Structure formats: C-alpha cells, structure tokens
Amino acid sequence: MAPDANAQLIELLHRFAGKRLLVIGDVMLDRYVSGKVDRINPEAPVPILLAESERTSAGGAGNTAKNASALGAETTLVAVTGADASADDLKAAGEREGYRSVLIEDPGRRTTEKRRYLIHSQQMLRVDEEDTGAIGSAVEARVIEAIEAEVSRVDAILVSDYAKGVITKGVAAAIMRAKEAHGFLVLADIKPPSIGHFIGATAISPNLQEAHEYLGLNRLHADCSREELASRLHERFKVDVFLTLSEDGVFVWSRETPGRHVPQAHRVEVADTSGCGDTAAVVLILAKLCGASDTEAAELANAAGAVIASKVGATALTLQELIEALTHDSNLGTEA
Template identity: 35%
Template sequence: MTDRAQLVPLVEAFGAARVLVVGDIMLDRFVTGAVERISPEAPIPVLRVEAESAMLGGAGNVLRNLAALGASCRFVGAIGDDEAGREVLALLAEHPTVAPELVVEPGRRTSIKTRFVAGTQQMLRADREDTAPLSATAGEAVVTAVNRSLGECDLVVLSDYGKGVLGGGIAARIIAAAHEAGRRVIVDPKGTDYSRYRGAHLLTPNRAELAQATGMPTATDADIVAAARALIAGCGVDAVLATRSRDGMTLVFADDAHHLPTEAREVFDVSGAGDTVIAAVAAALAVGADLAKAARLANVAAGIVVGKVGTAAAYTAEVVAALHRQDLSSAEAKVLSLPQALDRIAVWRRTGRKVGFTNGCFDLLHPGHVALLAKSRAACDRLVVGLNSDASVGRLKGPERPIQPEAARAAVLASLASVDLVVIFSEDTPLALIEAIKPDVLVKGADYTVETVVGADVVQANGGRVLLIELEPGHSTTATIARMNGKAASPS
C-alpha cells in the first residue's frame, strides 16, 4: 500500500465523524445571464438575466463540505427574522446530516451576498449584512446552544467571517467551554486580532490573512513559517495551517513545519477552498488522524475543489480517487453521482464545452450501442450518459432483467472513449437528470420522434437541440438475450 493509499481508511471513516460548527452563515445568491449591449443610461453593461439560484455560504459552505465528505455535524449560528433567514433554514433542511440550532435575532439582517455573473465572468457582488456583534441576549443563546452540543461532537470548528456571531468575546467563551469538555477547537480566522482565538488547537488563515494578522511578509516558505510561528507564540495556539492558493499549504508547529505542494491540476476558482480545508481537517481529526495526516487530506480535497466552479465541495469518492492517483479520465472516475457530475459539468461549461446527453439501459453493450454513443459524442464536446439503475431496468424490462448489474454496465460504458460521464438514475425516465444537467444536445435513436423524447421540451426551452440518430440495423439487446436462451426474438 502506498503512503497516500494509507490515508484512504481515514476518508472511509468520515461517516463516523461528529463535528460542531459555530459561525457566520450566509445566503449566497447568483444572478446569471448574458451581456449583449451597453446601457444607454450609463457606460455599464446590461445583464440579460437568465437564471437565479441560491446556496449556503460562509459557515454554511463548511457544512456543505462536511456533508459531502460524509461527516455529521451540528451547527450553531444566527439569522435575522427575515425572508433570507427562512431561505437559509430551507437550504439547511436539504442536508440530513446537519442538525442546525439557529438563534433568530429580531431586527438583524441575515447576510446575503448576491453575485451577478455574465457567462463565466462575475460582474458585481452586492452585500446586505449586519457585522456588529450579536446582542447580549442572542450571544448568550449561542453560547448556551454550544454548551448543549459539546457532548455530541468530537471537535469544534469556528468559522469566522466577521459578521458578528463570534464577536463580543463569544469565540473566547466557546474555546473555554470546549476545553472544559475536552474538545479541540480549530478556527478559520478573520480580522487582525487573533488573540481572541487563544487556546485553539489550529488556525487556518490564507496567505493574505496571515500577513494581515502578523504584519509580516508571506511571500516565501520561510516567510510563511516565521509568520505562523509568530501567531503560535503570540496567540497561544498549537499550530497554524496556512493555505497558499496555487502554492498549496504549509502546516507549522513551534518546532516543525511541513510544506504541501498544490494537488490541483488546473485551477478554475479558489473561492471557498478554505472552507473545504477546514472541513476536511475537522473530519480527519474527528476520526483519529493527527494534524499532519489531516493537513495532507485537506490538501487533496482543496486540490479537487479549485478545479471546480464556484464555492464547490469535495466528495469522499473524489478524495479516495485522488489518493489512489486515479486519472480523472479513467473509467472508474467517470461514474459519478449527480452532484459530482454537476460539478464536473460546470467546469466544462466554464471552458466553453458543449454538453451532450443520452440515456438507456445498456444491458448488453453491442455494436449498435457503440455506434450510437460515438455519433452522440461527435455532436458535442462532452457526452454524459444516463444509465437506468437495476431497479429501473427491472420495472421497464421485466423481473429477469438486467443481465448485467448497474456497476458492471456503468464500468463498461465508462471504458469507452466516446463517453465522458456516466450517471446512474433510479427513476423510470431521465427527466430529473435532464432538468438538472440542462444539456446543449439531447440525443436519442431515430426510432423516436422529437415529441416523444423525454426531456425534449426542457432542452429546447433552454436553447438546446434534440438530435435523432439512425440506429445500426440488426442489433438488439432483447434479440441477443433471446438467442442466448434459444428463443426467437419478438418483433419489438
């Protein structure tokens, strides 16, 4: 077993991790569209809005990353008594492994960051927020909720975005309570006064934050180590993990340091990578890793998310694949869950790739299938194949089907050069997949008409097209199975 592969059991154990996250949760909104002209009212671009979406931001992104890694977590934070706060609660409810306890402070605005994006370019960000410390009543409620949760967790993460939840001495009180309960605390810090995190096990500033907090240079490896040791000595913490964007990260102790080069093959977006780092470190420490191993796993996870678009998350399967040094073009790495696939597709679209989609049972792969997939791939830059699950095939084809289980069918499909991704779906039709992926090209055999192709209306409404491809004559899975069983195939 290679040195990296020895970390795999830690990742596989993340399901047992119990993490308490305390911090500033936000609502990240995205308004996306196209710019085709300049406003006649002012020299500014006009954004033709095509879509709007929302996701958890700030400490919420830490929660999303912990959920993606399989860890369970409790969350304590604060929101306002407003529509944005209710939207945050609804988004939290989508994560069954997250147990939130949110303090509602009347009169306070829930933090919202709205990004206006044209194509792949962010044009403007508009923030609505209150950054003052919580009221005395709300602050006491946060500390009380933390004390209730300490017995149900392995360690504590403080996700400080400077929006008030951890201000006014709250961070120090939580660290003291955690120490009394025998729980370590790791902190993603904010601001210049890190003394309020005194007693924490680990701080995870990025390069710019480290320079700001210490007033020291952070350009070189030696600079990073010196600045981190100044924090360790001045703030009474055990270690500092400095994230350095494209240069990887450095784990510094008072008497030792480890430089970890970047794991990223291609960097698209570093936003949210710090949240991935602290989530991976927390999950690893919670299942018994030491800081050195936890930092190595976090470096791998960060290398995954910076290759995605936006504030993305790293999934356990992706981390395991990276530890095994599996190339992303290998067959196993092509078979993804829908959330993983959407992350990959977002990267393709950011680089201008046209995404195609087709689907089927593909029970016994024959030349007709191969030809269909090759022609489908020729009509796009990247081809996603939706594969019916075993249960779905059984409902559609009868109790004796499929012949091959879904894992085998997916592996065979993924081995083809014409197939870029395989996503298994359990429904009878791929409509939900098509609605989520929004392919530019939807491909089916010419035995269909456009009107009878599932999802055709969705694709066309999004500006895509439906392509019907002539099938290779003389090839049929049903006929092949009938011949194997010594029976004549039915005309269908």
C-alpha cells in the same frame, strides 16, 4: 507519495463518516443569478442581463457546514440571521445540503447575502447586503445557550469567522470553556481581530495575509519566512498551525510536526478560489479526528483545496471527488 500512502489517506477519508462536528460562525446566503446579455442599457453604458435562472446555497459558515456534511460528518451549524426571507432560504439550504441548522434570528440585523450575477458562469457583478457589527448581548446569550446545548454531543468544533459579528469575546470564551470541559478539538478558522480569543485552541489555519495580521505585521514590509511565521504563531497562541499557501500547499508547525512544508501535488486549472479555505479547514479537523498525522491532514487539505479551486462557486466537496483526486495522483509528498 507511494501508492500505499495514498491508500492510507483514502482509508482515513472513509473514517469521516459519523464524526460529529459543530460549526459556529458567520453564515451568509450565496445567490447566483445567471443569464445572457445581448444588448446595452440605453440609460447607461452597461450591459443588460436577461435573467434565466437563479439558485441559492449557504455560504460562509454554511459552506463549511455543507462541506462537512458532504464528506460524511454529522454536522450542526450555530449561526445568526435576520428575520427575513434570506434567513428562510438559509434554513431551506441546510435541509437540502444535509446539515442541522440552529439559526438564531436577530430582528435588528439583515441576513448577510451575496448576490452574484453571471454570464456563462463568468461573474459580472456582486452585490452584498450585510450588517457587520457585533451581535448584541441578548443575541449573544442565545448563541452561547445554543453552544452549551450542543457541546455534549459533538467530537469537535470548527469556528468559521468572517468578521460579521457572531464571534464575540463572549462567544469565543464559551467555546474555549467547552473545550476545557469536554476535551474535544477546536479548529479556529478566524479573522485577525478574533485571534486573541482563541489562545490554546487545538489548531488554526490562516492564509499568509491572515498570519501576518495575527502577528501585527505588514505583509508588504515584513521579511518573514513561512517557517518563521508558523513558528511564531505556534509559540504566541499555543496552537498547532496549518499555514495555507494556496498553490504552494501547507506549512505545518505543531507539537507533533515542528516545521514541515507539505507541497501542493495536485495541479488543476483554477476556476474559482471561493470556499477553498472553508473546505481545507473541514478536512483538517475531520482528518485529525480520524487519527491522521499533521502531515497526512495537510496532504488531504491540499487535495481538497485543489478540487474546490477547479469548480465555480463555493460548492461542496464530495468524498468521491476527494478519493478520485488521491487515486489519480501518486506524486503527493512532503519537504522538510
């Protein structure tokens, strides 16, 4: 893409500031324990990690919220936690990471926590604690009440579903009712079981595996091109489709752009793909709020994904990092 086009993309980024985004979904605590190994456990043939430092950050829908905040959006997160220490850590993370948290405590479930043990930034073990059953009716009612309290003061909703139980049929229906009542954008970044609840949303951003599952297809045996997948999703679910293709970019099928491949122009050394999908979804919806074309939104999502993939852990993308990625790469472009 020509330098003038890059300048136009950067101008879009500057419009992100002040956009009001409501993130709804499954929040989790990411805990990183770093240390060194200099001996083997005499009890079993495994290394002993001598812990030297520990840090926490919000993951899942929390990662989505912190990325939106880091890019300048006024962000509110609605999610469910347990009544435990991990929930307290998530509240602190929200304050530290710059977004407002509406965390509904459910004493009957654990806060989802993923503990990663690292040596020199290399992950050696991950331990998960979680409850993945659907939230109960009483908690669901509180989530819906929280959504209804927030929707009058937001520009868009981003649904961040990790199949941990928050995005029930009732919660999804409340989101779609709010969309109809207020006319704002809804981007559904959702796991396959939830897709039927979001027919008529503004957009979806599945990866290839999710796209196949949305359509009830086995990826190993289905012979579907990217174009066919995207067009079928658009037709069946009445949404604009941003099919994310990792290092191959994004394939767009929408009312505005019925079939266009936007290749990944940013080549980086991949360190960790954690959080790439979250970040891409944030950039897509903020770009659309700022008047970007679907192609421009996909170009920005590509740049964001490349930056995040070059970093270790589900870390936030800053506006300056994204601007630098666009400034230093003049080869952005599209293919029909």
